[in-house]
Amino acid sequence: MGYVTTDDNVEIYYKDWGPKDAPVIFFHHGWPLSADDWDAQMMFFLGEGFRVVAADRRGHGRSEQVWDGHDMDHYADDTAAVVKHLGIEGAVHVGHSTGGGVVVRYITRHHEDKVAKGVLISAVPPLMVKTDDNPDGLDKSIFDDFQKNTKENRAQFFNDVPSGPFYNFDQDGVEASEPLIHNWWRQGMMGGAKAHYDSIVAFSQTDFREEMKTITIPMLVMHGEADQVVPFEISGKKSAELLQNSTLKTYPGFPHGMPTTEADTINADLLAFIRS
Structure with missing residues (x-):
């Protein structure tokens, strides 16, 4: 465990467990959580002989609470700083929810030849918010309420979710x-x-549609059919259609937080994809 300093002088916390010569899996957490949300996956894959890495995004968890740079470009650049510091080019990158957006932006912004495979779990791409050319998206008022509740009573909101x-x-x-x-x-x-x-704003309004079409590496899209936070029809289904080399796995009854509540199933399917 340690810290890396980004080019814009932000301290990013990361975990790095396992043999240095083992194949690497880099985990990207969802909003508003931290690398700790991957406990069930990191312990499982550590036991399967992998080196596992996870970082707290800027402003999240133990990373520095800077006031700016909370967008997908900065998140991808912060990921690149950790990758460079640890020398782990060629890893498999796995993202849950907002972390799935970070995986997409990292692949397209920092060259996919540095990533072996990618995994999107209950992920926000390709675009969550409703727009004129994305009529199936969620109304912006939903995310406005998220911001209002975060600003006015974060402790209560973070219990309700x-x-x-x-x-x-x-x-x-x-x-x-x-x-x-x-x-x-x-x-x-x-x-x-x-x-x-x-x-x-970053997870709801970032439009990943065009860049997803350019990704050619193998990508696994995993989504619960009962996801109430990032509905499958507007996210996982469309992501699998946009990606050139994707495998889609859906799970009847599984929630948004399925990596935690359904860890045995998710871990087994992840392992099969990574080893394929």
């Missing part, structure tokens, strides 16, 4: 886990409010 739609704990027949809710809240509250506020 995991208690409800993130893990589908608000659905009939789904048993809530208080430890998971508390861990989500803990991770969120570690980060900076300004970073979380700005990141909502």
